[in-house]
Amino acid sequence: xxxxxxxxxxxxxxxxxxxxxxxxxxxxxxxxxxxxxxxxxxxxxxxxxxxxxxxxxxxxxxxxxxxxxxxxxxxxxxxxxxxxxxxxxxxxxxxxxxxxxxxxxxxxxxxxxxxxxxxxxxxxxxxxxxxxxxxxxxxxxxxxxxxxxxxxxxxxxxxxxxxxxxxxxxxxxxxxxxxxxxxxxxxxxxxxxxxxxxxxxxxxxxxxxxxxxxxxxxxxxxxxxxxxxxxxxxxxxxxxxxxxxxxxxxxxxxxxxxxxxxxxxxxxxxxxxxxxxxxxxxxxxxxxxxxxxxxxxxxxxxxxxxxxxxxxxxxxxxxxxxxxxxxxxxxxxxxxxxxxxxxxxxxxxxxxxxxxxxxxxxxxxxxxxxxxxxxxxxxxxxxxxxxxxxxxxxxxxxxxxxxxxxxxxxxxxxxxxxxxxxxxxxxxxxxxxxxxxxxxxxxxxxxxxxxxxxxxxxxxxxxxxxxxxxxxxxxxxxxxxxxxxxxxxxxxxxxxxxxxxxxxxxxxxxxxxxxxxxxxxxxxxxxxxxxxxxxxxxxxxxxxxxxxxxxxxx
Amino acid sequence: xxxxxxxxxxxxxxxxxxxxxxxxxxxxxxxxxxxxxxxxxxxxxxxxxxxxxxxxxxxxxxxxxxxxxxxxxxxxxxxxxxxxxxxxxxxxxxxxxxxxxxxxxxxxxxxxxxxxxxxxxxxxxxxxxxxxxxxxxxxxxxxxxxxxxxxxxxxxxxxxxxxxxxxxxxxxxxxxxxxxxxxxxxx
Numbered sequence: 001x002x003x004x005x006x007x008x009x010x011x012x013x014x015x016x017x018x019x020x021x022x023x024x025x026x027x028x029x030x031x032x033x034x035x036x037x038x039x040x041x042x043x044x045x046x047x048x049x050x051x052x053x054x055x056x057x058x059x060x061x062x063x064x065x066x067x068x069x070x071x072x073x074x075x076x077x078x079x080x081x082x083x084x085x086x087x088x089x090x091x092x093x094x095x096x097x098x099x100x101x102x103x104x105x106x107x108x109x110x111x112x113x114x115x116x117x118x119x120x121x122x123x124x125x126x127x128x129x130x131x132x133x134x135x136x137x138x139x140x141x142x143x144x145x146x147x148x149x150x151x152x153x154x155x156x157x158x159x160x161x162x163x164x165x166x167x168x169x170x171x172x173x174x175x176x177x178x179x180x181x182x183x184x185x186x187x188x189x190x191x192x193x194x195x196x197x198x199x200x201x202x203x204x205x206x207x208x209x210x211x212x213x214x215x216x217x218x219x220x221x222x223x224x225x226x227x228x229x230x231x232x233x234x235x236x237x238x239x240x241x242x243x244x245x246x247x248x249x250x251x252x253x254x255x256x257x258x259x260x261x262x263x264x265x266x267x268x269x270x271x272x273x274x275x276x277x278x279x280x281x282x283x284x285x286x287x288x289x290x291x292x293x294x295x296x297x298x299x300x301x302x303x304x305x306x307x308x309x310x311x312x313x314x315x316x317x318x319x320x321x322x323x324x325x326x327x328x329x330x331x332x333x334x335x336x337x338x339x340x341x342x343x344x345x346x347x348x349x350x351x352x353x354x355x356x357x358x359x360x361x362x363x364x365x366x367x368x369x370x371x372x373x374x375x376x377x378x379x380x381x382x383x384x385x386x387x388x389x390x391x392x393x394x395x396x397x398x399x400x401x402x403x404x405x406x407x408x409x410x411x412x413x414x415x416x417x418x419x420x421x422x423x424x425x426x427x428x429x430x431x432x433x434x435x436x437x438x439x440x441x442x443x444x445x446x447x448x449x450x451x452x453x454x455x456x457x458x459x460x461x462x463x464x465x466x467x468x469x470x471x472x473x474x475x476x477x478x479x480x481x482x483x484x485x486x487x488x489x490x491x492x493x494x495x496x497x498x499x500x501x502x503x504x505x506x507x508x509x510x511x512x513x514x515x516x517x518x519x520x521x522x523x524x525x526x527x528x529x530x531x532x533x534x535x536x537x538x539x540x541x542x543x544x545x546x547x548x549x550x551x552x553x554x
Numbered sequence: 555x556x557x558x559x560x561x562x563x564x565x566x567x568x569x570x571x572x573x574x575x576x577x578x579x580x581x582x583x584x585x586x587x588x589x590x591x592x593x594x595x596x597x598x599x600x601x602x603x604x605x606x607x608x609x610x611x612x613x614x615x616x617x618x619x620x621x622x623x624x625x626x627x628x629x630x631x632x633x634x635x636x637x638x639x640x641x642x643x644x645x646x647x648x649x650x651x652x653x654x655x656x657x658x659x660x661x662x663x664x665x666x667x668x669x670x671x672x673x674x675x676x677x678x679x680x681x682x683x684x685x686x687x688x689x690x691x692x693x694x695x696x697x698x699x700x701x702x703x704x705x706x707x708x709x710x711x712x713x714x715x716x717x718x719x720x721x722x723x724x725x726x727x728x729x730x731x732x733x734x735x736x737x738x739x740x741x
Contacts, residue, residue: 017578031644100583101596107598110584110588110599431595432595453642460639460642461596487715491708491712
């Protein structure tokens with residue numbers, strides 16, 4: 001056999017092997033495609049954020065205040081005193097690794113610093129150095145390290161590579177919520193003016209105009225009127241929604257993503273059609289025009305500030321209760337924080353469906369009910385006339401958004417609604433849905449364009465499960481109840497599972513909704529032709545496949 | 555034994571060597587995680603890698619001897635899943651695809667280890683095998699480029715989707731442009 005050239009001769013110093021260094025000794029690289037642009041001075045100034053200036057994360061100089069270490073350590077001290085949970089989470093982790101392979105970012109990137117346990121160690125190592133005796137005495141031997149510029153950049157990189165989805169916390173034997181560590185980490189970074197513009201911009205817009213995009217009242221009205229025109233073309237029915245109407249029974253608040261972006265607008269058309277059909281006494285607000293709250297990805301205080309408008313507007317308009325649209329993080333905030341932040345909402349009544357008489361006792365504190373609960377209740381009482389065959393061209397699966405599933409336990413209602421309006425429903429494998437759902441990969445303000453590679457990596461585990469039901473059952477529609485999902489899963493599907501579209505659940509409800517006096521529908525809300533009767537024959541009367549998860553447990 | 559028979563017989567051993575080379579490109583903790591592939595849903599990357607390597611290996615063997623030649627660029631499709639993953643991961647273009655050439659090394663190392671790697675005929679067959687692997691790499695490169703281009707397409711489409719309604723309203727009077735957009739959208 002002829003002599004083979006040696007690898008060294010051919011490749012010389014080129015190596016494709018990964019570095020073998022310990023995570024603390026592996027420097028962080030800030031790479032295009034993996035980070036979001038830094039917050040701009042003008043956005044920071046609107047809400048009085050410290051160290052407002054234009055800066056570029058890719059440049060060496062982040063224009064930090066001179067005493068930045070002191071600010072950060074004092075900020076950490078303050079939060080350790082204020083939030084017992086944070087101190088507990090920093091103290092009790094035994095690094096068992098149960099969380100390690102549960103993070104979509106770790107699975108997708110393969111970067112060990114995306115293991116939740118290591119992401120936690122980024123803060124824990126600094127905590128040890130400044131707040132524990134062992135760390136002060138033994139330094140690195142005790143897993144402690146100084147807060148230097150390299151560590152700061154590591155924090156920034158990885159706290160903005162966590163979507164606060166809390167999947168890891170489901171598997172932690174101690175119940176450590178790593179999302180809280182990320183939340184605290186981002187708060188601390190914000191003390192130095194280190195937010196990302198994709199969050200800071202919407203925060204300042206929200207503060208000034210009431211919604212993330214900064215839509216002014218007339219734009220909101222004209223956007224909705226545009227949808228009303230489309231609905232009239234589709235159904236022959238003219239809907240007349242009201243805005244800022246005092247004395248309405250219900251205030252409706254939804255994420256502004258539903259007002260302008262595809263495919264969110266179809267979900268919004270769904271709300272409009274449903275409310276019209278019910279003759280609901282409700283109003284839109286052009287001030288409380290955002291259910292989402294990117295303040296939550298900035299700091300606790302900012303989230304509280306931005307959320308206050310919902311109750312303020314409910315009070316101004318004199319409504320009885322609040323109905324909320326399909327959104328993810330909005331509901332985690334309503335469910336877990338709103339009452340403490342902005343309550344008590346004692347000027348409101350416990351939500352009661354005017355159609356069925358059902359009292360939503362679960363919303364007794366907040367006075368705000370999720371539309372999927374409201375609609376499921378309507379269906380349970382047979383109050384809607386539905387023709388699910390209008391969705392026969394769709395084979396649907398459901399993506400649980402992290403916040404509504406893990407954050408508030410909305411697991412059955414969306415499935416109940418979907419099974420009432422679609423005859424082809426297939427669950428994804430059980431280890432990827434409900435409490436164990438995989439994040440879309442773009443939540444918590446990371447749904448920018450410039451970090452697309454990060455998003456695609458993070459979206460891989462979810463997309464992989466969609467691909468399974470796409471290949472096995474021909475699933476072509478990924479339903480959800482979250483505006484960020486609607487916006488971002490479209491990109492993820494385009495890359496990982498072409499042929500699967502994304503829809504809000506109320507879009508599918510509206511497709512099936514038989515409205516009084518409507519003309520014969522020829523298309524669905526998207527203008528796609530409805531299936532002809534002969535094309536519907538392959539569908540059994542109620543082909544709901546609930547065992548897919550079991551079968552899929554390979 | 556001819557090379558084809560050898561590669562068939564030593565499939566697990568050669569594949570293991572090849573997999574090791576692929577996993578070397580990931581940090582060691584991650585490589586360990588990627589090896590456990592029992593659950594394709596909780597460890598999708600590990601499973602995609604091992605499934606893809608196995609499928610490509612079998613396809614390469616199928617093309618050896620007899621007809622001998624792989625269809626031009628035709629082997630790339632078997633690598634699509636793994637390349638799709640590596641095209642968005644932390645690799646340069648060459649780093650994402652270098653693992654394909656490691657198959658040559660894995661086959662030679664196994665041949666040497668089992669004492670099969672001698673004889674002129676074996677060497678000639680190995681050269682043919684190398685050619686197949688090279689073709690595979692060329693097909694993989696095309697697909698890698700498609701993936702990268704797709705990412706930029708997706709970025710552009712997302713911006714369009716986010717603002718489409720607003721632009722539509724802002725340009726209400728410019729009907730022509732809307733039609734063009736509609737056409738583009740369909741295509």
